[in-house]
Amino acid sequence: xxxxxxxxxxxxxxxxxxxxxxxxxxxxxxxxxxxxxxxxxxxxxxxxxxxxxxxxxxxxxxxxxxxxxxxxxxxxxxxxxxxxxxxxxxxxxxxxxxxxxxxxxxxxxxxxxxxxxxxxxxxxxxxxxxxxxxxxxxxxxxxxxxxx
Amino acid sequence: xxxxxxxxxxxxxxxxxxxxxxxxxxxxxxxxxxxxxxxxxxxxxxxxxxxxxxxxxxxxxxxxxxxxxxxxxxxxxxxxxxxxxxxxxxxxxxxxxxxxxxxxxxxxxxxxxxxxxxxxxxxxxxxxxxxxxxxxxxxxxxxxxxxxxxxxxxxxxxxxxxxxxxxxxxxxxxxxxxxxxxxxxxxxxxxxxxxxxxxxxxxxxxxxxxxxxxxxxxxxxxxxxxxxxxxxxxxxxxxxxxxxxxxxxxxxxxxxxxxxxxxxxxxxxxxxxxxxxxxxxxxxxxxxxxxxxxxxxxxxxxxxxxxxxxxxxxxxxxxxxxxxxxxxxxxxxxxxxxxxxxxxxxxxxxxxxxxxxxxxxxxxxxxxxxxxxxxxxxxxxxxxxxxxxxxxxxxxxxxxxxxxxxxxxxxxxxxxxxxxxxxxxxxxxxxxxxxxxxxxxxxxxxxxxxxxxxxxxxxxxxxxxxxxxxxxxxxxxxxxxxxxxxxxxxxxxxxxxxxxxxxxxxxxxxxxxxxxxxxxxxxxxxxxxxxxxxxxxxxxxxxxxxxxxxxxxxxxxxxxxxxxxxxxxxxxxxxxxxxxxxxxxxxxxxxxxxxxxxxxxxxxxxxxxxxxxxxxxxxxxxxxxxxxxxxxxxxxxxxxxxxxxxxxxxxxxxxxxxxxxxxxxxxxxxxxxxxxxxxxxxxxxxxxxxxxxxxxxxxxxxxxxxxxxxxxxxxxxxxxxxxxxxxxxxxxxxxxxxxxxxxxxxxxxxxxxxxxxxxxxxxxxxxxxxxxxxxxxxxx
Numbered sequence: 001x002x003x004x005x006x007x008x009x010x011x012x013x014x015x016x017x018x019x020x021x022x023x024x025x026x027x028x029x030x031x032x033x034x035x036x037x038x039x040x041x042x043x044x045x046x047x048x049x050x051x052x053x054x055x056x057x058x059x060x061x062x063x064x065x066x067x068x069x070x071x072x073x074x075x076x077x078x079x080x081x082x083x084x085x086x087x088x089x090x091x092x093x094x095x096x097x098x099x100x101x102x103x104x105x106x107x108x109x110x111x112x113x114x115x116x117x118x119x120x121x122x123x124x125x126x127x128x129x130x131x132x133x134x135x136x137x138x139x140x141x142x143x144x145x146x147x148x
Numbered sequence: 149x150x151x152x153x154x155x156x157x158x159x160x161x162x163x164x165x166x167x168x169x170x171x172x173x174x175x176x177x178x179x180x181x182x183x184x185x186x187x188x189x190x191x192x193x194x195x196x197x198x199x200x201x202x203x204x205x206x207x208x209x210x211x212x213x214x215x216x217x218x219x220x221x222x223x224x225x226x227x228x229x230x231x232x233x234x235x236x237x238x239x240x241x242x243x244x245x246x247x248x249x250x251x252x253x254x255x256x257x258x259x260x261x262x263x264x265x266x267x268x269x270x271x272x273x274x275x276x277x278x279x280x281x282x283x284x285x286x287x288x289x290x291x292x293x294x295x296x297x298x299x300x301x302x303x304x305x306x307x308x309x310x311x312x313x314x315x316x317x318x319x320x321x322x323x324x325x326x327x328x329x330x331x332x333x334x335x336x337x338x339x340x341x342x343x344x345x346x347x348x349x350x351x352x353x354x355x356x357x358x359x360x361x362x363x364x365x366x367x368x369x370x371x372x373x374x375x376x377x378x379x380x381x382x383x384x385x386x387x388x389x390x391x392x393x394x395x396x397x398x399x400x401x402x403x404x405x406x407x408x409x410x411x412x413x414x415x416x417x418x419x420x421x422x423x424x425x426x427x428x429x430x431x432x433x434x435x436x437x438x439x440x441x442x443x444x445x446x447x448x449x450x451x452x453x454x455x456x457x458x459x460x461x462x463x464x465x466x467x468x469x470x471x472x473x474x475x476x477x478x479x480x481x482x483x484x485x486x487x488x489x490x491x492x493x494x495x496x497x498x499x500x501x502x503x504x505x506x507x508x509x510x511x512x513x514x515x516x517x518x519x520x521x522x523x524x525x526x527x528x529x530x531x532x533x534x535x536x537x538x539x540x541x542x543x544x545x546x547x548x549x550x551x552x553x554x555x556x557x558x559x560x561x562x563x564x565x566x567x568x569x570x571x572x573x574x575x576x577x578x579x580x581x582x583x584x585x586x587x588x589x590x591x592x593x594x595x596x597x598x599x600x601x602x603x604x605x606x607x608x609x610x611x612x613x614x615x616x617x618x619x620x621x622x623x624x625x626x627x628x629x630x631x632x633x634x635x636x637x638x639x640x641x642x643x644x645x646x647x648x649x650x651x652x653x654x655x656x657x658x659x660x661x662x663x664x665x666x667x668x669x670x671x672x673x674x675x676x677x678x679x680x681x682x683x684x685x686x687x688x689x690x691x692x693x694x695x696x697x698x699x700x701x702x703x704x705x706x707x708x709x710x711x712x713x714x715x716x717x718x719x720x721x722x723x724x725x726x727x728x729x730x731x732x733x734x735x736x737x738x739x740x741x742x743x744x745x746x747x748x749x750x751x752x753x754x755x756x757x758x759x760x761x762x763x764x765x766x767x768x769x770x771x772x773x774x775x776x777x778x779x780x781x782x783x784x785x786x787x788x789x790x791x792x793x794x795x796x797x798x799x800x801x802x803x804x805x806x807x808x809x810x811x812x813x814x815x816x817x818x819x820x821x822x823x824x825x826x827x828x829x830x831x832x833x834x835x836x837x838x839x840x841x842x843x844x845x846x847x848x849x850x851x852x853x854x855x856x857x858x859x860x861x862x863x864x865x866x867x868x869x870x871x872x873x874x875x876x877x878x879x880x881x882x883x884x885x886x887x888x889x890x891x892x893x894x895x896x897x898x899x900x901x902x903x904x905x906x907x908x909x910x911x912x913x914x915x916x917x918x919x920x921x922x923x924x925x926x927x928x
Binding site: 013015016019022068097099100101118119120121122123125126 | 724726728756763
């Protein structure tokens with residue numbers, strides 16, 4: 001079994017979290033998931049702040065971001081990541097209910113790596129999440145660690 | 149005896165002989181005497197002393213009797229001037245120098261007149277040669293002599309005549325060679341003319357010879373001909389020749405004697421005269437002005453051609469005075485009779501404008517002027533004058549009066565105030581309306597200068613006009629018109645502002661100096677007030693619009709927030725429902741009875757349907773908010789892109805696409821794609837029941853629009869419900885027959901409306917449907 005890096009998953013809705021994790025479980029990727037409740041927590045995690053002060057010094061394999069979250073939404077999080085030299089190379093995938101053009105444009109302008117709209121149909125949803133997991137966690141080659 | 153006898157006999161014989169001799173001599177003498185006495189030649193035996201013994205002829209020549217002449221000597225009857233010369237001649241004979249002499253001399257006739265004689269004389273000498281007497285013969289040659297003198301004088305006269313007359317006189321022979329010329333001829337042609345051919349002196353082609361030909365053929369005696377000929381100095385001159393034929397004693401023509409005169413100047417002045425006559429006539433005609441006179445004792449009018457023409461009478465018409473007067477229109481006859489009579493009798497000139505009736509019955513205004521002409525005794529013998537057709541002027545005067553009247557009425561009744569200023573800005577004319585608007589009486593206006601401080605003129609911002617800004621001053625200074633100047637007039641008496649809209653323009657004289665300045669103005673006080681109202685209203689409106697815009701923007705934001713939450717929040721629970729149903733089916737399918745599983749599937753279907761609804765609704769809302777990016781669009785390409793996708797998703801269907809070439813339009817690419825996708829998928833959807841779908845796509849131009857047409861052979865719809873076709877969530881078929889949310893056509897209508905186009909459809913149940921949409925041409 002390959003030693004997979006952490007997948008940071010920001011989602012405030014526990015149902016979505018559960019469904020997503022169920023989907024990931026079908027690919028045996030669920031264990032690597034670290035679920036945070038909002039954008040603030042994403043940043044705390046990435047910057048080793050608060051309860052993440054002592055976590056292992058390593059960036060996640062990728063970040064799966066919902067857009068609509070309390071306190072700090074996904075767009076803001078993306079902006080901060082891309083402006084932070086230490087964080088900017090982390091792949092970020094938007095997984096969201098929003099198909100709003102403005103969200104799409106803003107996200108791509110800020111340098112999102114992928115944008116996936118959550119399908120309503122569960123089978124489709126599972127398929128989508130699986131694909132994301134396999135691609136970004138397994139297939140995608142990350143920049144060398146020294147680069148962080 | 150014998151001797152005596154013989155002597156006697158001899159003597160007798162001798163005596164007989166002598167007697168015979170005497171007899172013979174007597175006969176001779178008789179003969180001579182006869183000759184002497186009866187000779188027609190005057191004869192005289194003239195003695196040395198001058199005594200005369202003459203015959204009858206001599207007497208006849210000199211008128212004396214023979215006896216009388218015996219008492220006279222030749223010196224007495226000889227002309228005193230000739231005596232000495234005659235004596236010398238006689239002496240030359242006496243001296244023997246001449247035997248005889250013959251000369252011509254003058255005697256004085258008994259009556260005192262001179263008698264010219266041809267005289268010859270011979271000296272008679274005796275046997276010893278001693279001179280005895282002269283035998284003289286005379287013949288009266290007075291007449292001969294006179295004739296000769298006459299001839300001589302004639303010749304002299306002729307010569308001086310030829311010298312004195314100005315005409316050129318020349319003679320040509322029958323070969324047209326100059327044979328003789330007088331001095332004038334030589335001076336004209338030059339000394340070398342004699343012996344030259346007449347031809348040599350012609351200038352240009354001349355038909356002279358053919359004209360004078362009859363002279364030479366003997367058919368005419370005198371012919372006049374004009375020809376251009378070269379003068380000695382090379383100049384071209386016109387000569388008028390009178391040519392007469394010269395004949396010899398047999399009457400044969402041997403040449404021509406011709407006299408010529410240089411008529412070049414005459415011809416030129418004739419032509420000039422002709423020209424100036426023509427000019428005069430033409431001037432008369434143009435001015436319709438002619439002259440006339442009446443010789444009173446003839447009682448007849450003499451009219452110039454133009455006077456006749458004005459009466460429409462032939463040229464040369466000379467009527468009696470009464471007839472002339474009868475041409476005048478009846479109402480003028482008394483007047484013309486009076487003024488003419490006054491003129492003819494008392495010499496009072498007249499100058500009248502009246503009307504005549506021409507021969508064709510036309511009424512014509514004329515200007516007639518008459519004046520009396522007196523003879524040296526002061527008696528009026530003639531009335532003369534000018535006569536002019538002034539109908540054009542008269543008509544112009546009438547027109548002008550009418551036009552003046554028209555403009556006066558116009559200006560008087562004009563709603564606008566009109567003021568005409570002179571060059572120094574003084575008012576020379578104004579209408580009543582102007583006085584009212586400026587608050588002055590007409591009398592006060594007259595002559596007023598624009599700078600008079602009766603009024604104060606102000607700008608719209610209430611600042612007063614400087615004097616330079618006064619309309620009339622501005623036009624005077626700039627020489628340019630003023631258009632639509634807004635000016636307030638503050639009348640000192642009334643503390644009210646009258647607002648005027650002022651227009652003005654200068655008019656110039658021929659030197660380009662300002663002659664008059666016309667200012668017109670209308671009262672726009674009410675308009676001005678209304679404008680102020682409008683401005684106020686506009687301001688209020690702006691404020692309201694602003695407020696509404698703010699509200700609208702807020703509403704828009706709300707709507708966006710709403711759509712956002714719809715897209716996000718509304719979908720989330722749906723997704724969760726489906727998710728958990730899915731998990732349930734995946735994980736615990738075996739634990740559920742068949743019916744339970746059916747329920748779960750139904751839940752899942754409903755969720756999916758609702759998801760589609762929400763997605764379509766969001767699409768629709770997005771379409772409304774979408775900012776169009778209008779560009780020149782190749783509709784064929786847009787259609788192809790949409791078509792590709794549709795063909796792919798319906799690969800199992802048998803569809804006959806009939807697509808015509810489409811024009812370019814100005815439209816938004818993404819929106820057009822949506823339109824085509826919707827219409828094409830609809831067509832595909834509603835032809836599903838057909839074995840073979842036929843979908844036609846075409847376009848045409850109507851007015852300023854391109855009309856696009858999508859026609860299918862599908863189930864169609866009832867036109868009764870066509871109005872619902874393009875409404876949101878409106879469906880004409882059940883979801884069971886044809887899936888759909890009822891958003892597609894609403895979207896199409898919305899998009900096309902945003903492009904400024906229209907959408908409609910035509911159909912009949914089961915006979916297919918045709919959808920139309922338009923895009924305006926050149927809508928950029």
